[in-house]
Amino acid sequence: MAKSYLEIVETARSKMKGVPKPSPVVPASPFIGKPASRWMEEAAQSPVPKMLFDQFWFEGELCVLYASTNTGKSILAFQIGVYIASGMPNTYWAMSAGKQTVLYFDFELSPRQFTKRYSEVENDRYVHLYKFPEFLRRYELGEVDLPEEVSLVDYYIEGIRKEVQQTGAKVVIIDNITWLNHRLEKASDAGGFMQKLNKLKREEELSILLIAHTPKRDATQPITINDLAGSAQLMNFMDSAFAIGCSTQDPQLRYIKQIKVRECEKVYGEDNVIICMLEKVGNFLQFTFQDYGSEREHLRDFSENDKAQRDADILELYEALKSYRKVGEQLGVSHQTVKRVVDRAKTESETRGSTDDDEDPPW
The missing domain is CATH 3.40.50.300 (P-loop containing nucleotide triphosphate hydrolases)
Incomplete structure (x- = not known):
C-alpha cells in the first residue's frame, strides 16, 4: 500500500533526528593584508598619473x-x-x-x-x-x-x-x-x-x-x-x-x-x-x-529683497518637505539656516496670535 504524503514526511523527519546540522560555509576573507612598505614598493612600480x-x-x-x-x-x-x-x-x-x-x-x-x-x-x-x-x-x-x-x-x-x-x-x-x-x-x-x-x-x-x-x-x-x-x-x-x-x-x-x-x-x-x-x-x-x-x-550681492525671497522659498518648501536638510539641499543653503528661518517664522506667528488675543473685541 502506498504511503501518504504525511507518512513520507514523518518518516524523513524521524531519520533526521540526531543528525547534526551542517556548519555554515564561511566565505574567505575579503581583505588583502601586506606589510605597509610592500604596498608602497608595489605601487612605486606604477607610472605617476598624468x-x-x-x-x-x-x-x-x-x-x-x-x-x-x-x-x-x-x-x-x-x-x-x-x-x-x-x-x-x-x-x-x-x-x-x-x-x-x-x-x-x-x-x-x-x-x-x-x-x-x-x-x-x-x-x-x-x-x-x-x-x-x-x-x-x-x-x-x-x-x-x-x-x-x-x-x-x-x-x-x-x-x-x-x-x-x-x-x-x-x-x-x-x-x-x-x-x-x-x-x-x-x-x-x-x-x-x-x-x-x-x-x-x-x-x-x-x-x-x-x-x-x-x-x-x-x-x-x-x-x-x-x-x-x-x-x-x-x-x-x-x-x-x-x-x-x-x-x-x-x-x-x-x-x-x-x-x-x-x-x-x-x-x-x-x-x-x-x-x-x-x-x-x-x-x-x-x-x-x-x-x-x-x-x-x-558672486551676487545679497540684498534685503534677496533675503526676503530666500526666506519665502524656504518656508514654502518646508511646508511641503518638513525636512531642514532636504530644503537646504534644494535651495543651496545650510540646514541650520533653514531651521533659523522656520523657527523665526513660528515665533513671529505665535507673537501675532498672542497680540491678537489681547486686543479688545470689535463690538
Missing part, C-alpha cells in the same frame, strides 16, 4: 564636473574630450597625458543641437563643420532592448564596458549621470550606482569624467560639495571634483573651481578660480581663458 585636464582630472580618476543648468558644463566637458583626443598643445590648460581615444556618451543633445554648437549657419544651413579628431567618439542612446532580469543602470554600464573593450579606450566622459540613474537623490541608489562605476573603472583601468547637475542654489554663496545633487553619497566615491559658476560681471563669464582633489594640492580654490568666457570662436563653442581671480568677485 594630467588629463590640468589639476582638475588625472589618469585613473573617477571625477565629477557639476554646475547649474545652462552654465556650459557639457560644452567644457566636450572641449576637454577634444583636447585629449587631439593631443593639441594648449597655452592655458596643462594636459600631460598625451593623445588618446576618448569615448563621450552624450545623453543631452540631439544630433542637430550638437551640430549647431560646432558649425556656422549660412542660408539656413549648417556649414563649416568643425573637424574633430578621429580619436574622439561620440555616442547617443539608441533603442533600449532591456532584458527583464537586468536593471537599467547595469544595462548602461555594461554597454559602456563593451564600447571600451571594442575600442581600447581608457578615457570615458558621461554626460550626464541623471540619465544613468534617475534616483540619485536616494542615498542607497546613489551608493550602489557609484560602486558599479568604480568597479568598471578598476576592471577596465579607466579615467572617467561624470557630468552632473546642481539643484537650485544660492548665487550669493561660494560653490561647495553640498551643491552636487546627491552630494553625500556621490562625493564619497569621487577621486576628484570641480565645478563651474556663473559670474555676475557678465552673462557669458564663467569661473572653474576645484572642489575635491587627491593627486595634488588644491590649486584652483575659491581664492584662485579660473575665469573663462563662454563664446563661439568660428565654428567651435568653447570656454576661452581670461584670467585668474577670487570667486567672491563673481
Whole structure:
C-alpha cells in the first residue's frame, strides 16, 4: 500500500533526528593584508598619473564636473574630450597625458543641437563643420532592448564596458549621470550606482569624467560639495571634483573651481578660480581663458529683497518637505539656516496670535 504524503514526511523527519546540522560555509576573507612598505614598493612600480585636464582630472580618476543648468558644463566637458583626443598643445590648460581615444556618451543633445554648437549657419544651413579628431567618439542612446532580469543602470554600464573593450579606450566622459540613474537623490541608489562605476573603472583601468547637475542654489554663496545633487553619497566615491559658476560681471563669464582633489594640492580654490568666457570662436563653442581671480568677485550681492525671497522659498518648501536638510539641499543653503528661518517664522506667528488675543473685541 502506498504511503501518504504525511507518512513520507514523518518518516524523513524521524531519520533526521540526531543528525547534526551542517556548519555554515564561511566565505574567505575579503581583505588583502601586506606589510605597509610592500604596498608602497608595489605601487612605486606604477607610472605617476598624468594630467588629463590640468589639476582638475588625472589618469585613473573617477571625477565629477557639476554646475547649474545652462552654465556650459557639457560644452567644457566636450572641449576637454577634444583636447585629449587631439593631443593639441594648449597655452592655458596643462594636459600631460598625451593623445588618446576618448569615448563621450552624450545623453543631452540631439544630433542637430550638437551640430549647431560646432558649425556656422549660412542660408539656413549648417556649414563649416568643425573637424574633430578621429580619436574622439561620440555616442547617443539608441533603442533600449532591456532584458527583464537586468536593471537599467547595469544595462548602461555594461554597454559602456563593451564600447571600451571594442575600442581600447581608457578615457570615458558621461554626460550626464541623471540619465544613468534617475534616483540619485536616494542615498542607497546613489551608493550602489557609484560602486558599479568604480568597479568598471578598476576592471577596465579607466579615467572617467561624470557630468552632473546642481539643484537650485544660492548665487550669493561660494560653490561647495553640498551643491552636487546627491552630494553625500556621490562625493564619497569621487577621486576628484570641480565645478563651474556663473559670474555676475557678465552673462557669458564663467569661473572653474576645484572642489575635491587627491593627486595634488588644491590649486584652483575659491581664492584662485579660473575665469573663462563662454563664446563661439568660428565654428567651435568653447570656454576661452581670461584670467585668474577670487570667486567672491563673481558672486551676487545679497540684498534685503534677496533675503526676503530666500526666506519665502524656504518656508514654502518646508511646508511641503518638513525636512531642514532636504530644503537646504534644494535651495543651496545650510540646514541650520533653514531651521533659523522656520523657527523665526513660528515665533513671529505665535507673537501675532498672542497680540491678537489681547486686543479688545470689535463690538
